[in-house]
Amino acid sequence: MSDRLSQLQEAVDQLMEQFIATYFYIDRHHDLKTFNPKDTIAPSKADQPPEVDTLPPDVFQAGQLELARDLITREQQIEYLISSLPGLDNSEQDQLQSIKELEEELNVAEKQRQEAVKEKDEVLVKLDQTLRSIRRY
Amino acid sequence: MADTEDDNSALASFFPDPPLFWKAFTPSNLQAYAEIKQQYASQHGIPVEDVIRVPDLPADSDLIYLQPPAEPKDGTWRLYGEPQSLEESLQPLESAGIERLGPPLPGSTTTSTSDTQTTTITDSQSTTQPTTTDDTQPTSAFPSQQPTSQLPLPPSTSTISTTSAPGSAPSTQIHDTLHLHLKRLSKSLLLNFLELLGIMSLDPAAGSAKAADLRTLFLNFHHVLNEYRPHQAREQLIQLMQERLDQTRAETAANRAVAEKARRVLEGLGSVEIPAVDSVGVAGTGTGTGGGDGGGDGGGDGGYGLPSGPVPVGARTGTTVGDRRVGVDGEGAEEEEKRYWEREGMGWGVLDAEFA
Numbered sequence: 001m002s003d004r005l006s007q008l009q010e011a012v013d014q015l016m017e018q019f020i021a022t023y024f025y026i027d028r029h030h031d032l033k034t035f036n037p038k039d040t041i042a043p044s045k046a047d048q049p050p051e052v053d054t055l056p057p058d059v060f061q062a063g064q065l066e067l068a069r070d071l072i073t074r075e076q077q078i079e080y081l082i083s084s085l086p087g088l089d090n091s092e093q094d095q096l097q098s099i100k101e102l103e104e105e106l107n108v109a110e111k112q113r114q115e116a117v118k119e120k121d122e123v124l125v126k127l128d129q130t131l132r133s134i135r136r137y
Numbered sequence: 138m139a140d141t142e143d144d145n146s147a148l149a150s151f152f153p154d155p156p157l158f159w160k161a162f163t164p165s166n167l168q169a170y171a172e173i174k175q176q177y178a179s180q181h182g183i184p185v186e187d188v189i190r191v192p193d194l195p196a197d198s199d200l201i202y203l204q205p206p207a208e209p210k211d212g213t214w215r216l217y218g219e220p221q222s223l224e225e226s227l228q229p230l231e232s233a234g235i236e237r238l239g240p241p242l243p244g245s246t247t248t249s250t251s252d253t254q255t256t257t258i259t260d261s262q263s264t265t266q267p268t269t270t271d272d273t274q275p276t277s278a279f280p281s282q283q284p285t286s287q288l289p290l291p292p293s294t295s296t297i298s299t300t301s302a303p304g305s306a307p308s309t310q311i312h313d314t315l316h317l318h319l320k321r322l323s324k325s326l327l328l329n330f331l332e333l334l335g336i337m338s339l340d341p342a343a344g345s346a347k348a349a350d351l352r353t354l355f356l357n358f359h360h361v362l363n364e365y366r367p368h369q370a371r372e373q374l375i376q377l378m379q380e381r382l383d384q385t386r387a388e389t390a391a392n393r394a395v396a397e398k399a400r401r402v403l404e405g406l407g408s409v410e411i412p413a414v415d416s417v418g419v420a421g422t423g424t425g426t427g428g429g430d431g432g433g434d435g436g437g438d439g440g441y442g443l444p445s446g447p448v449p450v451g452a453r454t455g456t457t458v459g460d461r462r463v464g465v466d467g468e469g470a471e472e473e474e475k476r477y478w479e480r481e482g483m484g485w486g487v488l489d490a491e492f493a
Contacts, residue, residue, distance in 0.1 A: 005362050005369050012323070012358050019330050019351070026334065075327055082319045085365070095371040102378040109385040116392035123399040130406055 008081040015074045022067045029055040029063065161199035170203045230360050238322065238357045315365070322358045329354060 031054045178185045212223040230237045333347040
């Protein structure tokens with residue numbers, strides 16, 4: 001999973017793609033209107049593909065509704081991602097400060113870890129010796 | 138003669154010839170270069186592996202081919218016709234010819250051209266009013282925006298004007314502003330798309346301006362996010378370090394717990410097994426001589442059992458002693474044997490209990 005910033009950028013790119021898809025859907029499937037009673041809709045030429053592929057009004061409406069819903073959902077995703085961006089309440093100085101502190105703590109913890117490992121090894125050796133002596137006996 | 142032959146083969150060959158300086162890589166040259174490098178490293182007190190380039194080699198020798206060329210002096214070069222820069226930095230929106238909407242992020246690589254940033258936060262129903270910083274911005278490009286900084290505000294809007302150089306405002310407010318700014322941008326995207334559809338249904342020729350607006354909005358969105366990346370990277374580093382710290386501490390605690398447990402086992406064993414350990418020590422030295430004694434003791438005071446170290450060994454092995462011993466203490470040896478296995482069983486029982 002990528003970080004939230006990349007997710008957000010991807011979501012925005014997808015929104016753009018949805019814009020384009022929606023635009024072309026409407027551009028492709030709208031119906032034709034006349035401006036005044038004398039106008040006629042020219043019949044499409046047989047040797048060319050028709051410019052618009054008019055859908056029945058209810059199908060067109062349903063398609064628009066679906067696309068609009070998708071757009072809104074994507075928008076909500078984007079806003080959710082925005083509000084979940086991490087660390088908005090830390091300034092750069094704070095961050096550097098805490099990085100430094102963490103580094104020191106890490107060093108201390110690492111030393112402690114090594115001591116603990118050493119201690120464990122020593123005790124293990126002792127235990128081992130004891131067990132061996134028991135077996136020998 | 139040789140030259141013309143070379144030329145002919147260069148023309149005829151399917152693959153291009155290697156670069157001309159390949160002949161400079163002779164063993165003697167490599168040797169000489171390694172010496173020069175070594176000398177340079179010792180002069181400057183750095184390890185030889187860190188020397189990438191020795192600055193002033195004699196220009197007329199072949200040795201200059203043995204090291205990478207120097208960095209370009211002005212920090213830029215061209216690759217496949219594209220200008221490249223040594224410094225990887227985020228190109229400011231303004232220099233890419235894109236209008237900036239909203240305030241620049243504090244600490245970002247971009248520098249503000251105007252000294253005064255006026256941030257206007259509106260509470261009105263129309264949430265699609267992006268922050269405007271610049272009243273020279275053409276208002277026609279974004280009908281949903283107005284340069285509110287210079288206009289009398291309607292009573293329903295509250296204005297927070299922060300006149301600040303970037304970074305001097307309280308950090309929380311800056312980040313709130315960033316949040317708000319991103320949300321406004323995203324809402325502006327939707328609204329501008331709606332407007333684009335409206336315009337295209339009425340006057341398709343006028344749609345390109347709106348499409349350009351959408352483009353500006355998208356670019357701004359991405360730019361703001363990219364400006365935010367260093368912050369995010371630091372944040373992620375902090376998170377990683379925190380995780381590592383927790384992990385290390387958990388490991389330490391686990392190690393200590395195991396050590397503690399093992400020590401307890403040792404103590405538990407110690408209370409049971411110390412005599413046994415002693416008897417082993419004695420047994421090592423005393424098997425040969427003490428066979429008769431031990432046998433007598435073991436038979437006599439079977440209640441104590443333990444002090445008569447040699448006996449169990451003798452009894453078990455049965456090889457070091459003569460006929461006399463076997464004949465005398467057959468019963469005692471049996472008893473010893475039984476006690477030995479009891480002890481052993483107890484020791485392992487303690488162990489089992491500790492490790493369960």
